[in-house]
Amino acid sequence: MSFIRRMTRLVDRLLGIEPLYAHCDVPCGIYDPHLAGVSAKTVHTMNTKLAALPTPGPNAPANEVLEHRNTIVRMVQTKEAHAQLCKQELLILWTDYFKPEALSMFPDLHETFWKAAKLCSYNKQHVDPAKSQELMDAVASISDLFHKAEAAKKK
Numbered sequence: 001m002s003f004i005r006r007m008t009r010l011v012d013r014l015l016g017i018e019p020l021y022a023h024c025d026v027p028c029g030i031y032d033p034h035l036a037g038v039s040a041k042t043v044h045t046m047n048t049k050l051a052a053l054p055t056p057g058p059n060a061p062a063n064e065v066l067e068h069r070n071t072i073v074r075m076v077q078t079k080e081a082h083a084q085l086c087k088q089e090l091l092i093l094w095t096d097y098f099k100p101e102a103l104s105m106f107p108d109l110h111e112t113f114w115k116a117a118k119l120c121s122y123n124k125q126h127v128d129p130a131k132s133q134e135l136m137d138a139v140a141s142i143s144d145l146f147h148k149a150e151a152a153k154k155k
Contacts, residue, residue, distance in 0.1 A: 031146070033093060033146045036085075037139050040132070040139040043132045044129065050072065051127060053068070083121070086120050086135070090139070093142065094117075112138070113142065116138035116139060
């Protein structure tokens, strides 16, 4: 341990300062499903574009094949990054925003979030526009729950 660190600890003890340990994903209390919705839409857009992307023919020039691969890689990376971001945003809402009291308002809350998180994982692994549409629908449903919970807090 460095000299400065030891001195800092000594001063802290002399002044009665105790370390605090805390974790909060959003310390200012701002929660919003918007980013999850945008991410789900990006996943769906990439899946739709990937499914419709024409494959170069067997006699296509090498640069055309390379450009096709490059496009696929970039779309897949974007799709996977946004599926992960969507999942992260949903998990923050599920674990930090919604409190146990919300279950009385939304008895299927846990199932709704669990299925949406599973859809995020599925969409990272596959190119399936129907499943990414399901993800967008699930996020829209969660967004509705969020807005209902916010409205109930104001009553």
